[in-house]
Amino acid sequence: MTQLVLADPSLLRSHAYVDGQWVVADSGATLEVCNPATGALIATVPDMGAEETRRAIAGASRALKSWRAQTAEARAAVLRRWFALMQQHQEDLAQLMTAEQGKPLAEARGEIAYAASYIEWFAEEARRIYGSTVPSPWADKQIVVVREPVGVCAAITPWNFPAAMITRKVAPALASGCTIVVKPASQTPLSALAMVELAVRAGVPAGVFSVLTGNARAIGGALTASPDVRKLTFTGSTEIGRVLAAQCAPTLKRMSLELGGNAPFIVFEDADLDAAVEGAMVSKYRNTGQTCVCANRLLVHEKVYDAFAAKLRVAVQAMRVGNGVEEGVAQGPLIDEPSLAKVEELVADAVALGATVHMGGRRHALGGTFYEPTILTGVTPAMRIAREEVFGPVAPLFRFGSDEEAVRMANDTEFGLAAYFYSRDHQRIRRVSAALEYGMVGINSGLISTAVAPFGGVKQSGMGREGGAVGIDEYLDTKYLCIA
């Protein structure tokens, strides 16, 4: 096993955290956690199932009464301490993340700061959960509306952002007085275990926040079947989101679903091309193209197509591919072999149907799951890459001739998470912003994610919002009091 060198070695956990205890699986079975850049074994974690999950739910139910009875200020204080500890241990958390997920260290540090910003945001939101009074139609009765925590929550999260996808669920849950059981992705459990250790140090009581590792179907099955779990918050693929939503139906749980995307990135003829290239680089190649809001289709006006493609190639060529711990590396490995095979499939299909490899288009000489940063030109809606999430460092360029054509192409997908466009014409900005069927739109910006704004999608990209002024609503129920 490769030894990770951390300033605080106790942040590397090989046990799961259930109801206030660091525990192994009932069976003693473990899962291996490997470094996607090297294949090296970095840790093992418990391979848990339904029984351990039921104990975590029971602990969360027991802890709920006292946690929700805490004052908002008391919960906010715990979250502020957790925020401070995340900042204090940013380097160790980033090293853990790069080791288990592969993203470049600079991006991992950025994700830790981003993840911590959700904790800070909801520490503030905890103290602003307002109710209301309504002028009563009866002289002898008062109408009061209060908001209360939903109760025990379950969170299931993906591997691509192993810290931020957890804090943007756990922070609002704790802020609102809920308790929560988290199952991180099996590829990236170490970030979750380190963060719950810091949450415990910050004063989160036993049972309030548990982290289970192991068999996704078994754990997910127990979480979704339990009537004690009143809410499921899931971030992951649309395919699994549909499965979990169906599993939640018998107990009518509240649900937040942050699912897949197929983001269009539109470059109009009046765009600032240098700014558009800069935006495309961050939107397309962040996390080696493995984000839900990555530019998945670059729609470029025919008058600027060749100039944009040439400029983009220069920028892509400047990126260094390698192990994320090495200084200056901008592109790490893909998470695993199936992900790499999917990218190869989509590129091969596009080329077979007439696309041209402008650059890249093959496995990197580094081997393993490294893939050359790629640009495809001559891409058309007939190709699979127009409909499927690439989740890799491939920029497919499509041509368009009119605004109407660009909007029609952009909306021609079952997904509706993020969209981007570059234009300096205010009428066009107003028109296109209104016409795009997406939950989030970046206008002259390729990076839009922040804790202060509502993150989420429409259509098959999910339901609910995370962050912003509405993020905490996902963890609150409304109660109407009629007082005589």
Ligand SMILES: NC(=O)c1ccc[n+]([C@@H]2O[C@H](COP(=O)([O-])OP(=O)(O)OC[C@H]3O[C@@H](n4cnc5c(N)ncnc54)[C@H](O)[C@@H]3O)[C@@H](O)[C@H]2O)c1
């Ligand atoms: N909308 C967003 O905010 C957002 C953010 C990140 C990733 N994603 C999406 O997530 C996908 C990539 O992440 P992924 O590969 O981890 O997704 P995934 O859906 O395969 O897995 C997500 C989580 O669900 C678990 N899981 C898988 N099958 C399950 C089952 N049958 N029952 C219970 N749990 C199950 C996994 O172990 C993991 O923890 C992409 O589609 C990406 O767009 C969306």
Ligand SMILES: O=C[C@H](O)CS(=O)(=O)O
């Ligand atoms: O993969 C999608 C995540 O939500 C990434 S981010 O929030 O855009 O950083």
